[in-house]
Amino acid sequence: MRFLTHLLLMFAVALAVGFGLSWYALSDGRLFGAYRVGPWAAWPAAGSPTPDPYTRAHIARTGALQLGQSEGLEFVASTDSQGRPLDRACTYRVHGTTPVASFWTLVAEAQDGTNIARSEGEEALHSARLVRNEDGTAVIFVGKRLSPLNWLEITGEGPFSLALTLYDTAAFGGVGSGADTLPAIDREDCA
Amino acid sequence: MIRTLLWLLAGVLLGGIIHIVVILALPYFATEDVWSRVAALQAIDKPVVLPVPKPGEPNPLRLDPDMVYAVCQVNLADGPGVLSGTLPDAFWSIAVYNRAGAVIYSTTNRDGIGQNLDLGIFNAAQTRLLAQQQLDVAEGLLIVESPQNNVFALVRLAPPHPAMRARYAEALSQLECGNIQ
Secondary structure, three states: OHHHHHHHHHHHHHHHHHHHHHHHHHOOOOOOOOEEEOOEEEOHHHHOOOOOHHHHHHHHHHOOOOOOOOOEEEEEEOEOOOOOEOEOOEEEEEEEOOOOOOEEEEEEEOOOOOEOEOOOOOOOEEOOOOOEOOOOOEEEEEEOOOOOOEEEEEOOOOEOEEEEEEEOOOOOOOOOOOOOOOOEEEEEEEO | OHHHHHHHHHHHHHHHHHHHHHHHHHHHHOOOOHHHHHHOOOOEOOOEEEOOOOOOOOOOOOOOOOOEEEEEEEEHHHOOEEEEEEOOOOOEEEEEEEOOOOEEEEEEHHHOOOOEEEEEEEOHHHHHHHHOOOOOOOOOOEEEEOOOOEEEEEEEEOOOOHHHHHHHHHHHHOOEEEEOO
């Protein structure tokens, strides 16, 4: 009887550790494979010809068209800079610099990748169509309530994530590439 | 007590093995992967412009609403694949994917290609023929070597303004794609 209890306990622990760890590693790549800076996570090897096993599992799991290494890089944030999950009830201020790139786009998406922008409004923010400060930086507001400057209007309820896609970027290109110059996401007031 | 701890330790070790097996086996058991999604588009030997989902619509391929996409699938067993045409003078990039959805080659038009896209995809045997000059190809062809026969190419084109989307999609649908006989 004691043996059976121990055996069951071992299998329970094994299953929990095995599948739990796998799920955890593949959500934003929290163990290996991903590059994380602040709230942003990217899979730099996703566009390489020979991705590592974690990246390969990530590619298979998302089933998305990855950007090639020379095409660009996508960063995804599902929390704000303080680590709280992004909630559509709140307004977020995205500000700061971005790594060197030809251009970039910012899309608000639901967990399954659905674009949650208001259908009659801007579907995404494009770096060439922004109101900018004198020093070249931009302040972006993401939320449901009317906001000044650059406003990405979203709809619906529940959690969401922000996808920042840098095209033709020098991030990870070596010295002074600036992969750590990603914008901060600050929570403003919540409804 | 010690015996229970040993059993727990064995559980953790077994869990580690399960984790490694799951990570390694996941690509082989994924049914909704990028290859099956692209195969469903029937883009064999012809460019197909991908419809970019509107807000609120499911977006399994995670397409960027600011880009226009065209995909073309070729089987190198029928001969080297070729993708050519003239594209608008805006940013565009091209990626060649294998069966597993990994990018085996990618480049952008900022690499000095300009507006003319001329890409040839060759498998190992065809690359050897190419090196022995037994395969006649046009000069200036961008040569990609693919270890596998099943590949697809994706062209991403960035319209400077959403108003240009229709014209840019038209330019993408004019691309030539298929096998060199």
